[in-house]
Amino acid sequence: MIKSMTGYGLGAAQNAQVKYTVELKSLNSKFLELNLRLPKTVADKELWLRSACTKQIERGKVNLTVNVEYVDPSAHAAQINEALLNTYYQQLKQLAANAAVEVADQDLFKQALAMPEVVKQEEESGNEEEGALLTEAFEKALNAFDTFRKDEGAVLQHDLETRIKSILALLTEVEAKETDRIPLIRERLSQYLDKAVGREQVDMNRFEQELIYYIDKLDITEEKVRLRSHCHYFIKALASEDGNGKKLGFISQEIGREINTLGSKANHAEIQQTVIRMKEELEKIKEQLLNVL
Numbered sequence: 349m350i351k352s353m354t355g356y357g358l359g360a361a362q363n364a365q366v367k368y369t370v371e372l373k374s375l376n377s378k379f380l381e382l383n384l385r386l387p388k389t390v391a392d393k394e395l396w397l398r399s400a401c402t403k404q405i406e407r408g409k410v411n412l413t414v415n416v417e418y419v420d421p422s423a424h425a426a427q428i429n430e431a432l433l434n435t436y437y438q439q440l441k442q443l444a445a446n447a448a449v450e451v452a453d454q455d456l457f458k459q460a461l462a463m464p465e466v467v468k469q470e471e472e473s474g475n476e477e478e479g480a481l482l483t484e485a486f487e488k489a490l491n492a493f494d495t496f497r498k499d500e501g502a503v504l505q506h507d508l509e510t511r512i513k514s515i516l517a518l519l520t521e522v523e524a525k526e527t528d529r530i531p532l533i534r535e536r537l538s539q540y541l542d543k544a545v546g547r548e549q550v551d552m553n554r555f556e557q558e559l560i561y562y563i564d565k566l567d568i569t570e571e572k573v574r575l576r577s578h579c580h581y582f583i584k585a586l587a588s589e590d591g592n593g594k595k596l597g598f599i600s601q602e603i604g605r606e607i608n609t610l611g612s613k614a615n616h617a618e619i620q621q622t623v624i625r626m627k628e629e630l631e632k633i634k635e636q637l638l639n640v641l
Contacts, residue, residue, distance in 0.1 A: 350586060350593070351641040352500030353377065353408040357493025361484035368481045369415040370489040374408035374497075376639045381409040387416045390482055397486065404490060407593075407641055414482065429465060436460035497641065504636055505586050508596075511629045511636075515603070516579050518626050519572060522610070525618050526568070532616075568613050575606040593640030600637060604630055 353376040360369045382401055386394060401410060437460040444451045582599045607630060611623035 349498070349589065350501045350505050350596075351494075351497040352504055353497070353593070353639050353641050354500055355408070355493045355497040357489040357491070357496060359485040359488025359490070359492060361481040361488065363477065363481060365419055366478055366481065367417045367419075368478070368485040369417070370482070370485040371413045371415075372405075372410065372489045372493040374405065374410040374493070377407060377409040380405060380407050383409075383411045385411070385413045387414060389416050389478065390414055393479070393482060400486070400490070404494070414485075428461075432463075432465060433460055436463045501640070504640060508633055508636055509583055509586055511633050512579050512582050514629050515607075515626050516576065518622050518629070519575060519579075521622050522568075522614075522619050523572065525616065525622070566613050566615055568610055571606050571610045571613065575603065575610065578603045578606060593637050596640060597634075597637050600630065600634055 353374060355372065355374045357372040358369070360367060362368065380402060382398060382405075384394060384397060386397075397412065397414075401412060437456060440451075440456045440460055441453075444456065578599055582596065582603065585595055585599060604627075607623060607626045611620055611627075614620050614623065
């Protein structure tokens, strides 16, 4: 069974105070490209999240986003040190009076509010219970993500298997057209010699020897056997538990080599047309394999 590198998963977990939402998105890539967007409350979980993604996602350009929503946002609001604010304000007001500078009270208040330690944002940190919520949300997102990949992989598998079977069907057409290929080549060469030098000038024994050598070079039996074998191996790899895009890519390269050799040795117009159709199917297979995990 194969999986698609395209995936999407969403998971959420919450209690009476907070809700964690984890979103996973991925596109195809040769390697694992992981981009995490995390709030400060879970910054300490970054290494754990990266490790879990590396083990279970394997490949793809992946974006992981964690959102935190608190039921009472005011509980996490910044704190204002009123005593310190008042001290700064009075000092600024006295300095302005001593310098005989007219400054509006509103401006003095803004300046005092901007002074150090007046506004203090408490360090955000998640407790053990919130850590458990994050883990639950992440696992839900990962399960949904994996299911999405499997479903997409099933669609890809059906398409790839259909195209490989199409190549096998075209190979059967080649075999049907091949029966008259060698006699036609023999006849064509014989006619060429008759026109060029005359049959009476030809050493027929030597002609037969050269013809056997030439026809042997055009024999496509081995290519047909290997092509059929590669196609069956491709189908087997598709259905195996450890099927993966890289392995299938290597097999498709071997299929391509045999198809190319088949076309170059065919020396037969109809067979070469069939080979072109094989190449079209193979190109579509290679495009689909770019998205297989």
